[in-house]
Amino acid sequence: MRAASDERATGAEGATGQPAGGDPRLDKLVHRLPPRVGDTVSYLLKPSSRWVRIPSGALLVVGGVLSFLPALGIWMLPLGLALLAEDVPALRASRSKVFDWVERRKPHWLDPSAPKNDQS
Helix, strand or coil, rough: CCCHHHHHHHCECCCCCCECCHHHCCCCCHHCCHHHHHHHHHHHHHHHHHHHHHHHHHHHHHHCCCCCCCCEEEEEEHHHHHHHHHHCCCHHHHHHHHHHHHHCCHHHCCCCCCCCCCCC
8 A cells, every 4th residue: 555655656657767647747637636546547557557557448438438328427438548548659649639738728737736626
C-alpha cells in the first residue's frame, strides 16, 4: 500500500523520469482523482502494465458503445480511449488535442490547488 502512495506522490514516474502517461497534463488530471481511483489509473499508465491496460481499455470502449444497457455508461468510452491512447499512436494525437482544449477552456482542471470535486 505504501509503494502505491509513494508512486502517486512522485508523479507516477517511470525509470526514465518521464511521467507514466507521457504527458504532464494527464498526470495533473490523475492527481485530481480520488486517491484509490488515482492509484489504479497510475498503475494502468505505467509502461509495465501494458498487458492489463490494453484489455481494460478495449473492455471500457465496448462498455461505452453498449451504454444503452443499464449497468454501463457513456463515461466508459472516453476512459477506454484514453487508456488505449498509450499504445495506439493515432489515438495519442487525438488525446493531445483534447488536452490542448482542456488547457484553453478548463485550465482550472489542471490546477493542483483547485478543489478536487469541482463540477464546472
